Amino acid sequence: MASKTKKAYLDAEKQFGTIEEQFQTLQILDEEGNVVNADAMPDLSDEQLQELMRRMVYTRILDQRSISLNRQGRLGFYAPTAGQEASQLASQYALEKEDFILSGYRDVPQMVWHGLPLSQAFLWSRGHFQGGNIPEGVNVISPQIIIGAQYVQTTGVALGMKKRGVKSVAITYTGDGGTSQGDFYEGINFAGAYKAPAIFIVQNNQFAISTPREKQTAAKTLAQKAVAAGIPGIQVDGMDPxxxxxxxxxxxxxxxxxxxxxxxxxxxxxxxxxxxAGDDPTRYRTADLDNEWEKKDPLVRFRKFLENKGLWNEEMETETIEKAKEDIKVAIKEADNAPKQKVTDLMSIMYEEMPQNLKEQYELYTEKESK
Known part of the structure; x- marks a missing residue:
């Protein structure tokens, strides 16, 4: 490195601190549920704290049942969520009903707690068109399968809100691997340039499928990628709700x-x-690493915190678990009873005005289906 360049680099580091110093991790609860940063404690009532815990326990059961349903062939695509409940549900809990969620494929729980019926979430997993038929007043868009594409879409939704003068935000999620996509950079850059009311969340769960985070980028943190877009970036303990x-x-x-x-x-x-869909994490993760992160389990941490305050007990936990099981039972039955999807269903909802060549095919399919 040239001497002048090196001096400028060192001067900047002296003035602003190292990357590690600039992007220290925000944490309020440690692994034992003790408050270690009272100044950052959110203003939540006892009832709100209990509700957040209920949602986390409920979603852990939903994940377990969804895995079982997938193995039984009763669900299609499914991305497990256990371990990410604090990151997913506490972020959604901080929103208002009018805010818009644009999720990735692992982020169905946020959509459910934002108002999407559970039966429709199951239909989406099966690839049924009714799974994407979002009810009026539920501000979500079907999960994005293309990695990072939701970042560009979120910027667009947020700019629409700004143009209409709506006091709401658009929020989106991706994983650590998503930050390597061009759409990620385009989305945050455009949003920064036009001050779009957007929140971009990167759920750094340490692996993009089997690729470890340290092989994704040489950046010390993923939060620092905000600097190039001229927007604030913050790193948070995602196991701390x-x-x-x-x-x-x-x-x-x-x-x-x-x-x-x-x-x-x-x-x-x-x-x-x-x-x-056939992924085996034991091929790229060690038992020691799994054990290390299990000690940070967001449910265990938050449970200890609430128990110490006298706000949670075994009876409440059991009640929540039974409620989740019953809701899931009802929702999967509703999904099972949904009308069988037809080719003409897809054709009829795809276009506002169906092209002539498809009209001809539509008529042929309709005639066959009526026989």
Whole structure:
């Protein structure tokens, strides 16, 4: 490195600190559920804290049951969520109903808690068109399968909100691997340039399928990628629901006040495979690494915190588990009873005005289906 360049680099580091110093991890609860950062504690009532715990326990059961349903052939595509409940649900909990969620394929729980019926989530997994027929007033878009594409879409939705003068935000999620995609950079850059009311969350669960995070990028953190887009970036303990909630709540306030978007990196871990489509995490993750992250389990951590405050007990946990099981039982039955999908269904909903060549095919298929 040339001497002048090196001096400028060192001067900047002296003034602003190293990357590690600039992007220290926000944490409120340690692994034992103790408060280690009272100044960052969010203003949540006892009832709100209990509700957040209910959602996390419920979603852990939903994940377990969804894996079983997938193995039984009753669900199609499924990406396990266990381990990421704090990152997913605490971020959604910090939103308002009017806010818009544009999720990745692992982020169905956020959509469900934002109002999407569970039966429709199951239909989406099966590839049924009714799974994407979002009810009026539920501000979500069907999960994006293309890695990173939801970042560009989120910027568009957020700019639409800004243009209409709506005091709402658009929030999106991707994994650590998604930050290597061009759409990721395009989305945050455009949002930063036009101060779009958007929140970009990177759920750094340490592996993009089997590729470890350290092979994705030479950057010390993923949060620092915000610097190039001229927007704030923050790294959060993604196993700590209170830290995640605080970061997203503050990002939302910035956004609706016209201060633009925020990039949030949540440090988390998925306990299961990448998806149920044949991935075997034992081939690229060690038992020691799994054990290390299991000690950070967001449910265990938050449970200890609430128990110490007298806000959670075994009876409440059991009640939540039974409620989840019953809801899932009802929802999968509703999905089973949905009308069988027909080719003409897909053709009729694809276009506002069907092209002539498809009209001819549509008529032929309709005639066959009526026989």
């Amino acid at each position: 209170l830290a995640v909630y605080t970061a997203v709540k503050e990002a939302r306030e910035r956004a609706i006040n016209g201060e633009g978007p925020t990039l949030i990196e949540t440090l988390t871990y998925r306990y299961g495979p990448h998806t149920m």
